[in-house]
Amino acid sequence: MIVKKYKNLQLDFDRQIVEQMAKIAIHHYPNEYGGFLLGYYSNDFTRLHIKGFLLVDKYVSSPVAFRRELNIKIHNFEKIFQETGLYYIGEWHSHPNASAWYSLTDLQAMNNIVSCNTVQLHNPVLLILSISSNKLLDFNFFVFDEDRLVVYE
Template identity: 40%
Template structure:
């Protein structure tokens, strides 16, 4: 799947296999939210992002309307992805919205700001994937923080 934000010229690519994997992982935690870290790499001009993998948190707290993950215990997995391909880096987050739409909440926006302002991350434009899912529907919402604004990939 390739998505674009025409207004700012960014594009994003993710394989259906990875999206299905994230959905299945999310469903195992239904009706609570669940999520993880997104791994990928940018094109040479930084205008195209390819999301390739996920890392699941080792420690987290979840409810029907909230998901908070810890970074503890994932360092080795990040190093492994980087060793596999020097361009592969942490590029953002994903989580589910059980029985809800994939629209960022105020908490989601706050989490993006925390990522941007963290001295531990060096990503200027974090990506957010929200999977709105129920027993009968699934909707993927991809967003990117770009120049102090959240944009949706279409």
């Protein structure tokens, strides 16, 4: 298990989950691809456990952009929570042949998620995977906090 920190917040995940996402993203190379992150918080909300991910089927993508349909179907997440105990906690997508750092568009997308009043998610996580045509090069987890994206170290 890998643990990363930002201020008093911790995030943990198995590298295997990241590798699985990368494998799927590589299938979509050279276009970007991504989806949702699932997980749960500790009782005091200081630790986030990332436990799974979902793919999206409605999206627009190119080598430099990935935009899913913005209308999140809340009922699906309720069902997922009932079945697995996992919540929608953020987003992930690939950056083919580019850095694992967020773009201005990515920042705006996270801002939209927080502003969206159907989603009660104040500090969504963003995972960016830097990939080549055949492997995962790098990745970063960011948390949206006070209108900024900050990286978990």
